[in-house]
Amino acid sequence: MAVRIPTRRTLAIVLTATTASLLLSACGDQTAAGRSSAADGGGAGAAKSDAPLFAKLPADIRAAGVIKVGTDATYAPMEFVENAKIVGVDPDVAAALGKHLGVRFEFTSGTFDSLISSLNSGRQDVVMSSMSDTMARQQGLDDKGQKTGNGVDFVDYFVAGSVVYVQKGNPQQIRSIADLCGKKTAVQRGTTFEEVAKTRSKECEASGKPALAIESFPTDAEAQTRVKAGGAVAGVNDYPVAAYLALKADGGNTFEVVGNQIQAGPFGIAVAKDNTELRDALKAALAASIADGSYQKALDKWGAGTGAVATANVNTGS
Numbered sequence: 152m153a154v155r156i157p158t159r160r161t162l163a164i165v166l167t168a169t170t171a172s173l174l175l176s177a178c179g180d181q182t183a184a185g186r187s188s189a190a191d192g193g194g195a196g197a198a199k200s201d202a203p204l205f206a207k208l209p210a211d212i213r214a215a216g217v218i219k220v221g222t223d224a225t226y227a228p229m230e231f232v233e234n235a236k237i238v239g240v241d242p243d244v245a246a247a248l249g250k251h252l253g254v255r256f257e258f259t260s261g262t263f264d265s266l267i268s269s270l271n272s273g274r275q276d277v278v279m280s281s282m283s284d285t286m287a288r289q290q291g292l293d294d295k296g297q298k299t300g301n302g303v304d305f306v307d308y309f310v311a312g313s314v315v316y317v318q319k320g321n322p323q324q325i326r327s328i329a330d331l332c333g334k335k336t337a338v339q340r341g342t343t344f345e346e347v348a349k350t351r352s353k354e355c356e357a358s359g360k361p362a363l364a365i366e367s368f369p370t371d372a373e374a375q376t377r378v379k380a381g382g383a384v385a386g387v388n389d390y391p392v393a394a395y396l397a398l399k400a401d402g403g404n405t406f407e408v409v410g411n412q413i414q415a416g417p418f419g420i421a422v423a424k425d426n427t428e429l430r431d432a433l434k435a436a437l438a439a440s441i442a443d444g445s446y447q448k449a450l451d452k453w454g455a456g457t458g459a460v461a462t463a464n465v466n467t468g469s
Contacts, residue, residue, distance in 0.1 A: 188236040230260075337387075340367040
């Protein structure tokens with residue numbers, strides 16, 4: 152990956168994105184059929200398109216005019232619900248890809264740890280949900296290294312790391328993840344930042360300190376609420392999400408980010424291993440969007456431009 156991301160940076164958030172509390176916008180039934188929205192890119196149901204990359208798509212997607220996307224819309228500014236519509240970085244990047252492909256991306260929200268299952272079952276064509284590209288996910292391995300599926304391929308479109316966030320004012324004086332030994336830490340289940348917390352916990356024990364008391368929740372909103380209420384000393388999240396959370400939740404009066412980014416790596420659009428035609432079409436569309444500037448514009452709209460990739464690549468995660 153030809154992109155380096157600074158370990159400490161300020162996210163320049165577009166203030167018109169939302170004025171509501173992030174916690175409120177993230178709550179609710181994440182599997183409701185009403186929680187879906189489409190990123191424009193072409194006519195639905197059209198078997199023909201003048202878009203330059205339309206012919207690269209699989210025949211069933213060309214016929215439908217739609218790419219079905221699984222997401223967990225609780226990660227502002229990456230993907231979240233506003234006025235009953237899924238918005239954010241990922242839908243806007245998808246819309247840029249759709250212009251080159253001649254199809255729409257239709258987002259439906261579900262819980263994060265069920266997204267790859269929805270892809271493997273055929274309910275969704277892709278997953279686009281701030282999902283880190285990791286070797287384990289490529290190979291279909293769980294957190295114990297056991298084979299649980301065929302794995303997925305990733306078209307990598309963003310770079311970010313994990314970071315610690317705490318209550319505003321930092322009452323426990325947490326300076327970094329190194330200060331969380333023996334302390335309650337809230338995370339969302341099935342995420343890479345849950346793995347970051349587990350890794351730190353082992354490091355604590357190896358140095359003779361107590362392990363982290365990790366509390367894993369089905370949704371990120373629940374983890375945020377736990378930190379807000381003081382039930383957990385800190386939470387761990389992706390950097391752009393935590394930075395946006397610190398700025399927007401309750402008008403910026405609830406959380407703050409501490410320390411540097413941890414283990415920065417790529418986010419990818421997940422595609423089933425056997426769907427190489429769709430994977431390659433998405434890679435070509437990302438390359439075209441980078442070249443024409445629409446990709447960077449989509450990131451900059453949400454203050455996430457420093458996470459941009461310079462080239463379109465597949466499976467660069469480790």
